Amino acid sequence: MLNELLNPALFRHDTTFDDLYPEHIQEMSQMHWTPVGIAKKAGDFLAIPHARVLDIGSGVGKFCITAGFFHPETTFCGIEQREELYTFAEITKAEMELPNVRFIHGNLTELEFKDYDHFYFYNSFYENIEPDSRIDYSIRTSFELYDRYSRFVYQMLEEKPPETRLVTFHAPDAQIPPGYQLVNNSYNRVLKMWIKQ
Numbered sequence: 001m002l003n004e005l006l007n008p009a010l011f012r013h014d015t016t017f018d019d020l021y022p023e024h025i026q027e028m029s030q031m032h033w034t035p036v037g038i039a040k041k042a043g044d045f046l047a048i049p050h051a052r053v054l055d056i057g058s059g060v061g062k063f064c065i066t067a068g069f070f071h072p073e074t075t076f077c078g079i080e081q082r083e084e085l086y087t088f089a090e091i092t093k094a095e096m097e098l099p100n101v102r103f104i105h106g107n108l109t110e111l112e113f114k115d116y117d118h119f120y121f122y123n124s125f126y127e128n129i130e131p132d133s134r135i136d137y138s139i140r141t142s143f144e145l146y147d148r149y150s151r152f153v154y155q156m157l158e159e160k161p162p163e164t165r166l167v168t169f170h171a172p173d174a175q176i177p178p179g180y181q182l183v184n185n186s187y188n189r190v191l192k193m194w195i196k197q
């Protein structure tokens with residue numbers, strides 16, 4: 001059953017949803033946060049009942065909150081390295097009372113990936129190689145970190161069992177191990193859905 005405290009209209013337009021956040025976070029939305037329509041579509045694909053889905057680099061929580069609202073039987077977790085973004089995700093989640101949504105503050109390299117079944121990835125490391133896409137200056141960025149994080153996620157995905165689902169948004173295919181089969185490709189080929197064989 002959908003959360004009765006919430007109006008589904010909140011998830012119809014990005015501007016309505018983004019109003020939940022302070023202005024400087026709203027201004028970053030177009031470039032850095034998943035649009036609600038994409039989050040809903042990605043969530044529909046990843047929401048296997050009772051599974052745990054991880055958003056790798058969850059920002060202010062837009063993907064997890066949207067997907068979690070429409071799929072109360074699936075747990076959506078996000079890990080975010082920036083404390084400020086993590087805090088806004090937690091505040092918004094608390095306002096909405098979504099018990100199936102969780103956020104962790106930390107670096108994804110510290111995470112136990114065996115605790116998660118399926119994954120969402122919005123090209124989270126790009127700011128390490130493209131200075132114009134920097135979110136802020138609260139963390140260090142470098143080419144070396146881009147490689148390190150990309151290799152980490154690649155290896156983690158490689159170790160996952162068959163039937164593992166993955167959605168990538170604006171992410172290069174080179175970051176996906178060959179065992180993952182592309183099963184859907186939309187929004188001008190920037191939204192991709194994969195299943196491990």
Ligand SMILES: C[S@@+](CC[C@H](N)C(=O)[O-])C[C@H]1O[C@@H](n2cnc3c(N)ncnc32)[C@H](O)[C@@H]1O
Pocket residue numbers: 032033034055056057058059060061062063079080081082085106107108109122123124125135149
């Ligand atoms: C493009 S944003 C996407 C945010 C969110 N997934 C969404 O779709 O709205 C990528 C986020 O990943 C975070 N991130 C990048 N590298 C990370 C790492 N190594 N550990 C945790 N978070 C990371 C960034 O701080 C940023 O907030």
